Amino acid sequence: MNTSSFAVDSSRGKTVDAAKTFVLPDKCFQKHVGCAWGRGNKFTIYPRSQTVNKTPTDTADNKLLNIKQDILLFTPILRKLVNESNGTYLSLQKAAEAAKVSDNQVEFLKLSRQFRSIIRVCLENLQEAAAKAEGIEKNNLLSYITIFYSIECIWHLCEILYIDNIPGDIVLPYLLEWVRFHFPCHEQTAAQLLGACERGSEDHEDYWDTVVGMVVQGRVDVARALLKLHSAGESNEFKLVDNSLRSMPVYSVYGGISTGEFTISWKHWQAECRSKLSSRVLASQPKLELIMKIIMGDYSAFESIRSKYSSWFDILGGWVMFTAPWSRRHELGAAAAACAGMQATGRSHLDDMVRALLEGDLHQVIHEIQQISDNGWFATHLTDILFHCGKLTIMDKHQTNVTSRLRDSLILEYGCLLMEHKSLWSVGLSYLASCPPEGLRRAELILERMPVDTEAKAMKIIAEAKKYELIGVAQSVCRCMCARHLSAGRAGGALCWAMRGRSSAASSRAAHAALAHYTQHAVLPAQDLLLTAGSAMLLSDTLLFLGKYCDFHRLYKTREFKKAAQLLVSLITSKIAPEYFWETLLLDTLPLLESDEPVFTSNDTYEIMLCLELRSSSLDGEKADLLRLALARNLARTALAEGDGTEEGAQ
Amino acid sequence: MPLEVQGTFVSQKISKIRWIAEDYVETKCFFTGSWDDDQNSIKVWTLESPHEEEEVEYPRQLSEYLVDGDVTQIKFTEKNKIAVSLSNGDVRVLEVSLYDKQFPLKEVFHWKKLHNYGAEQCSCTSLDTLEGDIATIGEDGNVNILSGRRGEVMHTIKGADSCSLHSICFIKHTEVITGNVRGHMKIWDVRSTNNKPSAAFLLAGDELAATCIIHHPTQPHIILAGSESGALAVWDLRMNSFPTSLVNAHSAGVSEMQFHPENPHKLLTCSVSGELWEWNMEAMTKSSKGPDGQVMWMPLQDKKSMMVNSLIPALHKSINSLHCDKGRILCGADNEAIYLIKNFKY
Numbered sequence: 001m002n003t004s005s006f007a008v009d010s011s012r013g014k015t016v017d018a019a020k021t022f023v024l025p026d027k028c029f030q031k032h033v034g035c036a037w038g039r040g041n042k043f044t045i046y047p048r049s050q051t052v053n054k055t056p057t058d059t060a061d062n063k064l065l066n067i068k069q070d071i072l073l074f075t076p077i078l079r080k081l082v083n084e085s086n087g088t089y090l091s092l093q094k095a096a097e098a099a100k101v102s103d104n105q106v107e108f109l110k111l112s113r114q115f116r117s118i119i120r121v122c123l124e125n126l127q128e129a130a131a132k133a134e135g136i137e138k139n140n141l142l143s144y145i146t147i148f149y150s151i152e153c154i155w156h157l158c159e160i161l162y163i164d165n166i167p168g169d170i171v172l173p174y175l176l177e178w179v180r181f182h183f184p185c186h187e188q189t190a191a192q193l194l195g196a197c198e199r200g201s202e203d204h205e206d207y208w209d210t211v212v213g214m215v216v217q218g219r220v221d222v223a224r225a226l227l228k229l230h231s232a233g234e235s236n237e238f239k240l241v242d243n244s245l246r247s248m249p250v251y252s253v254y255g256g257i258s259t260g261e262f263t264i265s266w267k268h269w270q271a272e273c274r275s276k277l278s279s280r281v282l283a284s285q286p287k288l289e290l291i292m293k294i295i296m297g298d299y300s301a302f303e304s305i306r307s308k309y310s311s312w313f314d315i316l317g318g319w320v321m322f323t324a325p326w327s328r329r330h331e332l333g334a335a336a337a338a339c340a341g342m343q344a345t346g347r348s349h350l351d352d353m354v355r356a357l358l359e360g361d362l363h364q365v366i367h368e369i370q371q372i373s374d375n376g377w378f379a380t381h382l383t384d385i386l387f388h389c390g391k392l393t394i395m396d397k398h399q400t401n402v403t404s405r406l407r408d409s410l411i412l413e414y415g416c417l418l419m420e421h422k423s424l425w426s427v428g429l430s431y432l433a434s435c436p437p438e439g440l441r442r443a444e445l446i447l448e449r450m451p452v453d454t455e456a457k458a459m460k461i462i463a464e465a466k467k468y469e470l471i472g473v474a475q476s477v478c479r480c481m482c483a484r485h486l487s488a489g490r491a492g493g494a495l496c497w498a499m500r501g502r503s504s505a506a507s508s509r510a511a512h513a514a515l516a517h518y519t520q521h522a523v524l525p526a527q528d529l530l531l532t533a534g535s536a537m538l539l540s541d542t543l544l545f546l547g548k549y550c551d552f553h554r555l556y557k558t559r560e561f562k563k564a565a566q567l568l569v570s571l572i573t574s575k576i577a578p579e580y581f582w583e584t585l586l587l588d589t590l591p592l593l594e595s596d597e598p599v600f601t602s603n604d605t606y607e608i609m610l611c612l613e614l615r616s617s618s619l620d621g622e623k624a625d626l627l628r629l630a631l632a633r634n635l636a637r638t639a640l641a642e643g644d645g646t647e648e649g650a651q
Numbered sequence: 652m653p654l655e656v657q658g659t660f661v662s663q664k665i666s667k668i669r670w671i672a673e674d675y676v677e678t679k680c681f682f683t684g685s686w687d688d689d690q691n692s693i694k695v696w697t698l699e700s701p702h703e704e705e706e707v708e709y710p711r712q713l714s715e716y717l718v719d720g721d722v723t724q725i726k727f728t729e730k731n732k733i734a735v736s737l738s739n740g741d742v743r744v745l746e747v748s749l750y751d752k753q754f755p756l757k758e759v760f761h762w763k764k765l766h767n768y769g770a771e772q773c774s775c776t777s778l779d780t781l782e783g784d785i786a787t788i789g790e791d792g793n794v795n796i797l798s799g800r801r802g803e804v805m806h807t808i809k810g811a812d813s814c815s816l817h818s819i820c821f822i823k824h825t826e827v828i829t830g831n832v833r834g835h836m837k838i839w840d841v842r843s844t845n846n847k848p849s850a851a852f853l854l855a856g857d858e859l860a861a862t863c864i865i866h867h868p869t870q871p872h873i874i875l876a877g878s879e880s881g882a883l884a885v886w887d888l889r890m891n892s893f894p895t896s897l898v899n900a901h902s903a904g905v906s907e908m909q910f911h912p913e914n915p916h917k918l919l920t921c922s923v924s925g926e927l928w929e930w931n932m933e934a935m936t937k938s939s940k941g942p943d944g945q946v947m948w949m950p951l952q953d954k955k956s957m958m959v960n961s962l963i964p965a966l967h968k969s970i971n972s973l974h975c976d977k978g979r980i981l982c983g984a985d986n987e988a989i990y991l992i993k994n995f996k997y
């Protein structure tokens with residue numbers, strides 16, 4: 001069978017619901033194509049001839065194509081991410097359970113950081129692999145790296161805005177940290193210059209960009225240190241700027257002053273800067289002028305440096321710092337709009353996500369991150385953690401809260417995706433199990449259809465099913481194993497799995513098979529099992545009969561003829577023997593009837609005679625006659641022996 | 652020093668993990684066998700610090716040997732040779748180079764479809780080794796005794812069980828004990844030809860599988876078996892066929908057990924419920940001496956009196972395998988990770 005994978009059509013438009021078109025290789029089907037779904041996201045297309053009697057002349061038509069979605073998460077490097085994040089996800093569910101009784105925000109933050117460190121490790125692994133790879137594989141790895149970079153960036157921002165417990169909601173220090181971490185610009189040059197510590201550093205081509213960059217990143221101390229390295233660092237102009245940078249009021253929740261008070265001193269400082277600027281002292285040093293303008297939050301100044309950065313995120317921190325350092329978490333929308341508006345370039349996907357985040361539109365954020373081609377890993381985990389933090393409220397158009405439905409649907413989708421994989425099914429199962437009741441119903445359907453190659457796998461599936469109380473699945477796996485052994489004629493295996501599944505129907509089928517095997521081959525299978533089985537023997541009449549019959553064999557072999565005979569008579573009189581087994585059962589009495597010591601009483605003999613006559617059809621004439629003779633002889637000797645006793649007793 | 656646990660994700664469910672013994676130096680390398688993946692393999696790993704100054708050691712893969720089916724058991728036949736059982740019914744003996752572990756594993760012997768249902772495939776579920784001899788079992792209920800030196804099948808017990816066998820252990824050279832899917836244990840004399848067990852008894856009344864069997868390192872008549880229910884049974888084969896004690900231990904099946912190679916009082920067990928426990932078995936042996944002066948094994952009442960410690964916080968997935976060498980324990984789990992536990996006190 002030919003398994004092929006196809007690349008998604010390169011023209012990926014913005015429209016989401018448009019159908020994707022795939023081009024099949026080598027025009028394998030000229031016409032009449034049929035299609036059938038397989039397990040999971042898999043289907044097969046095959047040629048379907050509409051003219052029934054025509055012999056196929058074109059051999060190219062004799063092909064089946066298995067088509068499946070190429071799932072990014074199933075590559076070995078990302079499987080690590082899937083497994084590791086599963087552990088954190090499950091811890092999160094536990095923490096959420098605990099949070100119902102007590103506040104657990106710290107725990108959530110810890111887990112969110114754990115998720116980020118998992119992403120980081122994944123990125124490192126990808127980078128390592130990309131450095132070794134070549135060609136298409138390298139390109140693939142590089143595109144994965146881009147995907148996970150933006151995931152890391154968004155997750156961090158989300159953590160700051162929604163998961164972390166920020167004192168006073170003053171977000172600036174965290175925002176600056178975010179910018180520095182994800183958009184490190186000029187950092188190396190700055191370190192290099194400071195390390196060399198030489199006067200006249202302005203000869204370095206990136207000197208001014210670095211200084212401005214440090215200011216925009218809010219690293220005022222670094223910027224000042226760099227300014228001192230300028231050959232004119234001791235001049236008045238430089239001292240003036242240095243002074244302004246040094247005296248800039250920094251807002252802190254723990255500073256002991258109110259926002260109002262701070263605003264006053266801030267305004268005062270700004271006015272001071274403005275007067276310095278308007279005095280044209282700095283006219284000879286346009287770069288210093290630019291720095292002054294930036295720290296005063298001058299829009300045009302920011303606009304002028306925007307082109308030096310690849311994105312507006314770089315300047316976001318600086319913009320907030322120099323325009324409204326007291327901004328709270330939910331007040332960042334305007335700043336985002338201002339920064340994003342500075343340059344009208346094509347908006348990237350990341351832009352949209354960050355904008356939506358800063359504007360506090362989580363619905364939009366989740367919508368956007370679902371477009372990331374990571375098979376839903378990010379959307380699922382982020383939505384889940386935001387949901388548990390209680391930060392997510394999503395209304396549908398009728399203003400009903402659909403937050404938990406959104407979370408569940410994402411998790412179900414992700415869980416089902418993982419269940420498709422041969423090895424990751426148990427991970428998928430733990431996701432499905434965390435959204436009852438629908439998740440478990442889905443898990444049931446998928447588990448029942450899972451290929452089971454070995455008993456070890458069967459036992460693993462049963463153990464997992466029991467963990468989530470999916471008793472039906474455990475039983476159906478047992479029945480399935482039983483049926484497989486049964487069809488291959490292995491009575492022992494069939495009986496054992498039927499008993500394990502506590503299935504009365506299956507055990508009765510397996511017992512019938514064992515009895516039938518005995519009638520044909522005269523060897524009773526699975527004696528070791530039947531003689532040691534406990535209460536499971538009561539599952540069905542046939543099984544019970546088989547067990548007793550096996551016991552009869554044991555007694556006969558150990559020459560306990562009296563007990564054997566008693567058991568045999570009780571088996572005959574209980575009338576639970578299957579129709580085809582009567583011949584065997586009746587003929588089994590023959591050797592006992594002929595034994596030296598009589599083992600059947602006259603009453604027993606009458607019973608056997610009765611059964612023989614009632615079921616004369618099950619024995620052919622000769623055998624029946626032989627049995628009748630033996631019965632009559634036994635009756636004769638027992639009647640005589642017992643006759644005295646009974647008569648005496650009657651008197 | 653406190654216990655140090657370090658996990659590494661390896662993108663494959665690990666069914667077996669084994670240290671490769673070294674002379675005179677600390678063990679550095681180990682084998683893993685995978686299961687339940689599209690392509691399973693046996694890998695050789697080494698522990699190394701990526702940066703000289705760092706103390707942390709990470710596993711790095713040295714070689715990979717691809718196999719069909721799941722790896723169900725790995726046991727050493729010699730210092731550098733392992734016997735591997737596979738779920739496609741094959742048994743292989745592989746050799747790792749003593750000098751260059753990076754060198755690919757060399758196949759010494761290969762028994763194709765040793766366990767089978769005729770043409771149909773049948774899993775070889777486990778094996779045990781004793782001084783170069785290998786005893787294998789399968790779902791077909793057969794027991795094979797192989798010579799790991801000459802590469803031949805020395806003896807086969809056909810139909811040793813009517814159900815599938817799941818665990819086996821050499822008691823002595825001529826005797827093996829097997830456990831089946833229902834917890835039915837049988838002792839076989841491998842010299843006898845009548846295909847009858849010399850003794851048979853049940854693990855527990857619940858008819859669940861015996862998942863692993865080991866014997867005590869210094870008292871070979873003491874046999875321990877782990878059950879699919881998580882219970883642990885101990886027999887003294889000199890006494891009778893009833894377990895001396897049956898302890899409800901883990902909350903799900905016991906997947907592997909090992910006595911510490913240097914301290915026979917320490918037992919390690921891991922389970923499908925993701926637990927790794929250390930047992931102090933001293934309490935069992937020191938309590939009394941029998942009339943003939945022999946140490947008696949006392950019945951265990953509950954696990955509290957046994958001093959059981961959990962070594963790592965329970966994982967969310969099954970721990971399938973463990974192997975201990977001095978103060979370091981390796982674990983392989985279903986969350987596609989291997990765990991190295993250091994500074995274990997024994």
